[in-house]
Amino acid sequence: MCVRTGAERHDEAEAGETGARAAELRVALDGIRSIRGLTNSGPEPQTRPAEWERRRLLRTVSLLLEAAGMAPSAVGEDGEPARTGYRTDEGGRAGLVVVRWVGPRGSGARYQERESLLRCRQVLRDWGFEALEVRGPGGRRHLEVEAGPE
Secondary structure (H helix, E strand, C coil), X not given: CCCCCCCCEHHHHHHCCCHHHHHHHHHHHHHHHHHHHHHCCCCCHHHCCCHHHHHCHHHHHHHHHHHCCCXXXXXXXXXXXXXXXXEEEECCCCCCEEEEEECCCCCCXXXXXXXXXXXXXXXXXXXXXXXXXXXXHHHCEEEEEECCCC
């Protein structure tokens, strides 16, 4: 399954918004639950990311956000955001994913940033990830996401 990081071209992202996509996301979430149940030991194995998720952190974070109904951004031909939504990228070190809220110039994405990132953070925390809100250059917020302790 192809995950949406928000870096996909606008036309590709639009083409994937179907009932079939929603079904794929449900199956993927069921897969994550199954993997956690089979591979995590100890009490409440569903509450912590499995090793498989840790090795595919960008993929897992992107999948969880989209499955929760968060809209991924998309880029235009110029490489700039063409749609408002989340954008996930590898962080500056292993085991870290950065989540930003981006949109086209004039879209108001900056004003939606705090509330939207709070929703993203809650989705990720509900799945057992650690998500810290950080302010970067120009005061722009983003989340730094890690899988947390095993």
